[in-house]
Amino acid sequence: MPLSESEGVPAAVAPPLVPTPGATPSPPHPDLSPPDFHARPWVHARAVGGIAALGLAAGVAGQAEALARAPAGLAAAVGVILLATPALVVGHQYLRMRASPGALLSAVADAFTRGGVVALGVSPAVVWLSATSDLGPTVGALVLFALGAFVLLRTLLNLVDVERLAGGSTEGAGTFALLWTGLGGLIGLRLLFFFTF
Amino acid sequence: MHLLTLTTQVLRDPDAVAGSGDDHALARLAPPLLVLAVGGAAVLGLAVGASAGPLQSVYAAVKLPALFLVPPLVVLPLVHTFAEACGVSVPWSRLGIATLAGLARSGLLAAAAAPVLWLPFSLDAEYHLAVLAFVATFGLVALPALATLSRAVPTGGRLRWVAVLGTLAMLGLVTAQTGWLLRPFVARPAGVVAFLRPVESDIFSAIGATTRSATGDYDDDWQPRGSGLNRTVRE
Numbered sequence: 001m002p003l004s005e006s007e008g009v010p011a012a013v014a015p016p017l018v019p020t021p022g023a024t025p026s027p028p029h030p031d032l033s034p035p036d037f038h039a040r041p042w043v044h045a046r047a048v049g050g051i052a053a054l055g056l057a058a059g060v061a062g063q064a065e066a067l068a069r070a071p072a073g074l075a076a077a078v079g080v081i082l083l084a085t086p087a088l089v090v091g092h093q094y095l096r097m098r099a100s101p102g103a104l105l106s107a108v109a110d111a112f113t114r115g116g117v118v119a120l121g122v123s124p125a126v127v128w129l130s131a132t133s134d135l136g137p138t139v140g141a142l143v144l145f146a147l148g149a150f151v152l153l154r155t156l157l158n159l160v161d162v163e164r165l166a167g168g169s170t171e172g173a174g175t176f177a178l179l180w181t182g183l184g185g186l187i188g189l190r191l192l193f194f195f196t197f
Numbered sequence: 198m199h200l201l202t203l204t205t206q207v208l209r210d211p212d213a214v215a216g217s218g219d220d221h222a223l224a225r226l227a228p229p230l231l232v233l234a235v236g237g238a239a240v241l242g243l244a245v246g247a248s249a250g251p252l253q254s255v256y257a258a259v260k261l262p263a264l265f266l267v268p269p270l271v272v273l274p275l276v277h278t279f280a281e282a283c284g285v286s287v288p289w290s291r292l293g294i295a296t297l298a299g300l301a302r303s304g305l306l307a308a309a310a311a312p313v314l315w316l317p318f319s320l321d322a323e324y325h326l327a328v329l330a331f332v333a334t335f336g337l338v339a340l341p342a343l344a345t346l347s348r349a350v351p352t353g354g355r356l357r358w359v360a361v362l363g364t365l366a367m368l369g370l371v372t373a374q375t376g377w378l379l380r381p382f383v384a385r386p387a388g389v390v391a392f393l394r395p396v397e398s399d400i401f402s403a404i405g406a407t408t409r410s411a412t413g414d415y416d417d418d419w420q421p422r423g424s425g426l427n428r429t430v431r432e
Contacts, residue, residue: 050278114282118363121278125367128271132378133399139370150359154282157355 047116051077054119054147057126058140072195073119073144077112077151079191084184088159095176098168099159107158115151119143148188152181203229207301211345215295223290230297237304238262241338242382244315245331248322249384256392260379264335265304268372269296269346276346276364284354295349299342306338318383327383335376343368373400 051073085108089101122143130136156177163173206214207230214226239258246257273292280287314334318327347361354360376382377400384390 117278118275118282121275122367124274125271125371128267128371129374132396133374135374135399135401146363150282150356150363153359154356 043113043117046120047113048074050116050118050120050123053123054126054140054143057123058130058136058143072192075195076148076188076191077115080184080188081108081112083187084180087183088180091176091180095172097163097173097176098166099162099173100166103162103166104159107162108155111151111154111158114154115147118150119147122147144192148185148192152185152188155184156181200229200232203301204233204305207233207298208305211298211302211341212348214298215291215345215349217294220290223294226294227297230294230301233301234265234297234304235262237301237306237308238265241307241311241314241334244311244318245382246384247315248318248327249386249388249390253381253384253390256390257382260382260392261307264372264376264379265300265307267375268368269300269342271371272364272368275367276350276360279360279364280350280354280357283356283360285351285357285360287350291349292346295346296342299345302345303338303340303342306341307334310334310338324383324386331383332376339372376400377403 052071055071055073085105088108089104092099092104093101126136126139126143129139156174159177159180160170160174163177164170203214203226214230217226238261242258242261243254245261246254273296277287277289277292314330317330322330343365347365350357350361378393378396380394381388381391
């Protein structure tokens, strides 16, 4: 099952992520998707499978270090969610921004899911490089870092979007989201280093 | 559609061909587009291998279409999923037909460039210069295919440019490695004519060795070694 924008849901009329009583939400950004991931476990499974497939693809020629990155990538992703998301929710509510915790979690889950789906798509290319050269571990690691950057960028945009849809200030939300994605990135790097070396 | 009509359309307006991307159109247009792509690449291969004799010409004519077709085949899932993750949906049928239209266009341009390349090759062009000329020609004729493919991804989605750039980077990497895998296209003057060399090392180690040699550093005695699955089998 494709991700939300692919389902033909007209984004312009998609419901806001979190309806805030009394607030007048600004028009939704056309790139924002409704957060119905709870109803679509297949999308989550595809994303998790994608990260695992990327690690296996990098180690298809038997390089042990690349095979080790399959669980390491997953563990780092889960670790970032577990360690950094509480700070996001608490900080967001403490600063009295308007989006609800549920919307924030959906925004983060959406970004991680998209990253996993891209990992699934890049796996055939990594298998090809890994099978025909010794580039597999290097390319696998580079792709993992690039995916991490993509996920953080997507999270940043999602967090600003949910705040705008809830009628809050995008400037404040942008700064807060930038700080939080920076924190998430550092935690992710630390965890990758921890699980890989 | 008549092959000649399709040829004209692919050259003049590939986006119109790519835009007719439903399953029915894909089934109808895929064979002639594939013929154009493979045929054009084979003509360029004939010209590239000419400097080392007819056997190398035939080998290069067989391998060059593979260099056209394998990288897009391997990278298409990334195009689809990356675009999807960036908020733009590209149906597989549209992606397939856009890829084939782009490849057909590049194949036709390759066929047109073949005589230009053959001329210096037939005059015993220096080996390294010949390789560079081949790589430059291949890069130039591949650009229109990339452009057609990137235009097939619909506009919209703020991170579309990330998807396009990421996909192009991976496509470049896979194409370079596939070219290395399928070498030699241009045979060394004193080398033995061979269809394929063993799977060994990778494109970047070879480029590094060539660069060092070009700067007069011959200390590093670089030798290709088994790599990837081939290394595993040897071990």
